[in-house]
Amino acid sequence: MITFKEAYQKVLEHPLDLGTENVPLLSSLNRILAEDIYADRDFPPFDRATKDGIAIQFSDFANNGHSFSIEGIAAAGVVQQVLKDKSNCLEVMTGAVVPEYCDAVIMYEHITIEDNKVTINEKVTKGQNIHYKGSDEKVGALLLTKGKKISPAEIGVMATVGKSTVKVMANPKICTIATGNELVEVNEIPKPHQIRKSNMLTIESALLDSKIEASSLHLLDDKSIIQNELKKALTENDVLLLSGGVSKGKFDFIPDVMETLGVEKVFHRVLQRPGKPFWFGIHPKMKTVVFSFPGNPVSTFANYHLYFLPWLQNSWGISIDKSYIKLGVTINIKQPLTRFIQVVTAEKEGVIWATPVVENGSGDLTSLAKADGFICLEPRDMDYEVGEVVPFVKTR
Amino acid sequence: MITFKEAYQKVLEHPLDLGTENVPLLSSLNRILAEDIYADRDFPPFDRATKDGIAIQFSDFANNGHSFSIEGIAAAGVVQQVLKDKSNCLEVMTGAVVPEYCDAVIMYEHITIEDNKVTINEKVTKGQNIHYKGSDEKVGALLLTKGKKISPAEIGVMATVGKSTVKVMANPKICTIATGNELVEVNEIPKPHQIRKSNMLTIESALLDSKIEASSLHLLDDKSIIQNELKKALTENDVLLLSGGVSKGKFDFIPDVMETLGVEKVFHRVLQRPGKPFWFGIHPKMKTVVFSFPGNPVSTFANYHLYFLPWLQNSWGISIDKSYIKLGVTINIKQPLTRFIQVVTAEKEGVIWATPVVENGSGDLTSLAKADGFICLEPRDMDYEVGEVVPFVKTR
Incomplete structure (x- = not known):
């Protein structure tokens, strides 16, 4: 099994060139600018x-x-x-x-x-x-740089210089795939042994926060169905995000089927909790990238933020969000697993503090709604102390 | 003229009851939950x-x-x-x-x-x-509370309990209104004395960040046109957001026309910079709320965040976002104006610091794209010192 750092590095080593697309000005909100924006006249244009x-x-x-x-x-x-x-x-x-x-x-x-x-x-x-004319900016001045996330302020600047359409980084075509016979639709009444699909709706909405509309699939635990559906999905998408089917169970067909379909495994299983049975691969010809997350809600959600979002930012050629936070409690992290612990954040005197939420393991979906993100702690002999600055992954 | 604190208080004293609406689960992302969500079964529902x-x-x-x-x-x-x-x-x-x-x-x-x-x-x-069955939550447990902003984690929880439609706080019907003969459309080539509309596109995109789709108008500096258009807009909307036409100019017809149309002025002009000539009123019968911002880009943008967003959160009955930040420089704020200073933020050792951006007054649109928000400083004799914690309004 590889460490989290190794796995993270390997994911970043497989970016896709997603290209660019032109969208109407208002639709560019929260997208990534893919062109430099220059002043088309002096600002202001007259005294x-x-x-x-x-x-x-x-x-x-x-x-x-x-x-x-x-x-x-x-x-x-x-x-x-x-x-x-x-x-x-x-x-x-x-x-x-x-x-x-x-x-x-x-x-x-x-x-x-x-x-x-x-x-x-x-x-x-x-x-x-x-x-005075040109006192803010001279004609030809670089106003906005490629790679910037477009907020309302950038919309205003681009309106001023006449950008009614804007070149932005294109989104990958993504299919989210839930697996498992136990899953029923949200509007169904589950039988006692069934549960409703939730993981992939969480992921679909997280993608919407990045302005990506994904398609979705639900695969039953039948090897030939899985094989046919995945073959099609691999052809039609840039990225597959799966949840479930990657553990050691008799019906965990995903790793086998992926390899049958020519997807090369980059790694399977990472020394981390939650999210250990994560399978990551790429189809060397079609270049489809496959993130196959374990089926527990907290595992899927954590791995989406820990691996997929950095991969996406890296593929767009922008710097990866990094954040740090002060720890509000003492924590000991034993070898060998890197731990991702759900926390709530609170501001005190201009400083943000993290306190772990009470949770009941990686199946505890409701814990996600109590947390503001994960702190990322490597195993070590020394305790993590109150006030120590640790990496933080924001999830809301 | 009234102080910023007084003006802010007066704005909050005029909330609207916006009601609620039902939307499909995924559309509820980033909206405000308007119902309590309970566990429909034990979680997990079986051992x-x-x-x-x-x-x-x-x-x-x-x-x-x-x-x-x-x-x-x-x-x-x-x-x-x-x-x-x-x-x-x-x-x-x-x-x-x-x-x-x-x-x-x-x-x-x-x-x-x-x-x-x-x-x-x-x-x-x-x-x-x-x-074990029910070890996360028991059937009937309160999982999410009315008033919570819906993030992907809440989408997952609501999917699990079968909420295929969700009751959220309804949005106000808003019209954004640009005024001034000097304005042309984004896709036009302005004549030397003209500029493109940008303010209201900034505001429209800021509204989209709150999941509100606004309509828009452009009024020329003609009193009878303004009167006819505003009469219609007052009837058809809950909120008018205007930019320009509220200063002391010969063609600044907005305050007069508003009063002619029966909109009661709550205040006009605030001891603040930028954004001083802000006019705020309400139509006592139709209950339309009018935020008439000065036409400078920085003024409009600042006042949107300083007044409109708190008003919106207050109308939704949720707590108003409050944030604080550490000051990275010494600043002196002379009487009598409250100052809103554009800053960039940077994290160091888990603490967020604010440093003012170089700007060229409230007409300097490009400065907005350099800033992460405004710090809010009341006038006082003592300097604001490095490391002091001051109120911060995030704008991206």
Whole structure:
């Protein structure tokens, strides 16, 4: 059996080139940007008034009690106005182009207007309340870099530079596969010896959080059915995510069938708890990657976060999420298994602390809904102490 | 002008009762649960084998070198088998019902099978490798509480108890409204004095992160158009989110028109930067709530997170997200404005630190894409010091 670190490394050594695709701007939310985004003009694109008031040409007049006659108005969304006489002013609105020959904007709060004459009541400085052309970014400036996760702020930036469609990293085509005769649909009433499918709905929804819509299959424990269905699934998908059928049972056909179908086993079983009987392989010709997780809910969920998500980020060519947390209790981890322990997190004085949830083994589905993630602890002689910083995998 | 704290409090004093709706299980992801979820059976629902191997009745035989004859096999997904002779055993698979009269499961790794006879090679304890009926949860137990945000783990729990549709908090009907003659569509080439719409796409995508699909409008700076369109929008929506038209400009018609249409102003202008000219009101009969944000991108984005999201969580009856972070630099905040400063966050030794981003005022849209959120600092005489814990509003 290999260690968790070895298994993790081997998974990362089998990325797929997923390519890119173009999607409408709003659909790119939470996807990974696959192109660099540049400024198509200066930002702002013109000298922009940032206050409502008047625009003047800054000169001796500005601070000597001179009254400015109003020549006209510069509204937002109209072409640049021109100040004809520098002893006059133009009214100007927030977002408007500052009129030609003007270099100061004085807000209404700081002036008095009487008979079309403006008196300035506060000290004026040259350039005030003007957001100068190109002062945020120059045309051609790199605004967003390929590989960035697209949040609402990036949507705004891309809207500004006219990206109505955006190139994003393409998603792998994924089929989630539940195995086992004991499983019935969510809307069915299970017989006493049956349970409802839940693992793969958990995984399907986790995939939706990465904006991936997966297809799904349920395989009964019949070797020939499994073989036919998996053959098709291997052809049609980039990734298969399976749950169950990888232990030592008489009906655990997955490893055998995979090898029959030409999927090369990279490893089977890892020195970890939960999730030990994890089988990982790749079809050398079709390049389909197979994550075959043990069937217990906590095992499937842990392995999805521990292996699949890093694999996905690695395939997209982006850096893998790494997070650390302070341990709220003392824990001893005996050899030889790496342990993934479900924890709740709580913030105290700007620091996040992890406390293990009470759980009843890897079959305890309800424990998942109590936890915020897993802490990852390698076996060692010394206790893990309160306040020690340990790796954390967030699951909500 | 009122303080930020007063404005925030006034916004929270105007929640809407948004009601609930039923959605298919997978669609409930990231929504707010609006019902309590109970166990419909014991979990696990039967004494469940957690290993592949044999099941025996624990007795003197177990640890005395006795060989057990195999009576048959108990697979997952079939009715409970019965051990006929307690000196025999049944093969049993992970997930199967432990056969009647059996109370220990010994995994294949710990036994030798020869001529249908099993020899046990390791010490056996009563109850080993059995996940007992009801040991995780008893039928009727409260598994998930109303008000919880639904993550993949909750999807799994709800699948297990047969919730193919789920009652969630209903979303408000929202219209996002951009104002200003200077705005053109994302796919247009703006003239020199024009800019593309970006604010409301930022807000629309932020709403999508809360699983809310909003409609949108663009109003030109024409009082009668604004009045007609807003009249319709007030009737058709629960919430209007506007950007622009609330400053002191000649074409800032929004406050006037709102009052003409019977929307009662709760406040206009807050002692804060960015986002000072924020106008907030409610129509006393139609109950439409109006958030009219200043038109600068940073102002709109900040106010959305500072006011609208807490208002939404409050309307849903859930606790409002509160977060704190350690300050990485010294900052002085002079009277009288509450400041919201864009920061990047970085983790060091399990602690999250905030460092301000370099920005060029509230019109600097590109700064949003550099930041992870805002820190919220009240004005005070003393400096904010490095390491001080301050409120943080996450925006990605």
